[in-house]
Amino acid sequence: MAFDASQYVVGDEWAYRLRDTAPSERVRIKAVTPKKVTASIEVEFLDGGRRVQTVPSTRLKVRWSDVEAYDAQQAGWQRIDDFELDPVERSAVYTVFSALIPEDVAELDWRPVENATVIKDRTRLKEILRVPVEEILAKVQWFTTGEGTVVSPTGTVMIAEVACRVHSPSILEHVIEEEVEARHKCKHGGPHPIRKGEQSSPEWEYRWYRKHVRPEHELLRQWCGHRAVAAHERLTAAEAENHRLDLLVVQLIKALDLAGETARAEQFAEEHERDRITPYLARPVVDRPLHWSEMPVRQVQVYRRRRW
Numbered sequence: 001m002a003f004d005a006s007q008y009v010v011g012d013e014w015a016y017r018l019r020d021t022a023p024s025e026r027v028r029i030k031a032v033t034p035k036k037v038t039a040s041i042e043v044e045f046l047d048g049g050r051r052v053q054t055v056p057s058t059r060l061k062v063r064w065s066d067v068e069a070y071d072a073q074q075a076g077w078q079r080i081d082d083f084e085l086d087p088v089e090r091s092a093v094y095t096v097f098s099a100l101i102p103e104d105v106a107e108l109d110w111r112p113v114e115n116a117t118v119i120k121d122r123t124r125l126k127e128i129l130r131v132p133v134e135e136i137l138a139k140v141q142w143f144t145t146g147e148g149t150v151v152s153p154t155g156t157v158m159i160a161e162v163a164c165r166v167h168s169p170s171i172l173e174h175v176i177e178e179e180v181e182a183r184h185k186c187k188h189g190g191p192h193p194i195r196k197g198e199q200s201s202p203e204w205e206y207r208w209y210r211k212h213v214r215p216e217h218e219l220l221r222q223w224c225g226h227r228a229v230a231a232h233e234r235l236t237a238a239e240a241e242n243h244r245l246d247l248l249v250v251q252l253i254k255a256l257d258l259a260g261e262t263a264r265a266e267q268f269a270e271e272h273e274r275d276r277i278t279p280y281l282a283r284p285v286v287d288r289p290l291h292w293s294e295m296p297v298r299q300v301q302v303y304r305r306r307r308w
Contacts, residue, residue, distance in 0.1 A: 013063065014064055024067050025045060026047055026064050027046065040054050041056070076150065080152035081113045081153075082152050092160065096220075101125070113153070116153055125159075137151070178217065182209045206286075
């Protein structure tokens, strides 16, 4: 099907841009040559010598009567293009938005600025973040379009971090689930995430985990406030309470022993020491797969009856 070039009328004046970041130039259409997916437009530049040139239709942005609004919007896009997220940050931001922020409230935007955010409903976003949206806007670059408020990539990271702190249980539960899955794959392999229909080896899965999965999880934990003062205070209080209960259990075991229940006292003392919950047991630990030469070998002696 041929490209519909009916919008380009000979004699109309349009705004031409050599590049998206170049200034708009006033041109008049002299001829139109439709093609399959675009059109070649012969235009006359009305400023600076009135030269004639053939340009692709994609370089004609808007009619000249609408150039002021278009230039203002493009200036806004250029202004918010202030930060480039690395792959780990992009993945973490996508995880947070997918889990906590509906698309009709705020949506990630990729063109023309990657990882910008379009805020469509400030009221609902405030309910999710539990802070006024204006506080975030005061710290980052933004502008308004017909779709909503467009926030810079710096603002995108800020929104994701605030959402993580407010809804840390949901994000941490998601991280734990992914680590359980990663631990299984690092032992047994699994469906290859890139080559569809193939199985990955445990060694490949461990390399993938170290390069992509673990950095994202550590960043999400940081956003959830594990390094914040409030989290440190909660951890200190939990350790103090654990120490108090530990002393109480020891006293109860001694009292049980003095009451003549020595066997029960020894049983409780053994369970108390054996079943302690340590940081290594509180969260999944994803280990590298062992080489066959590292596998532990158990030797079992088998007795066979002689046949006479």
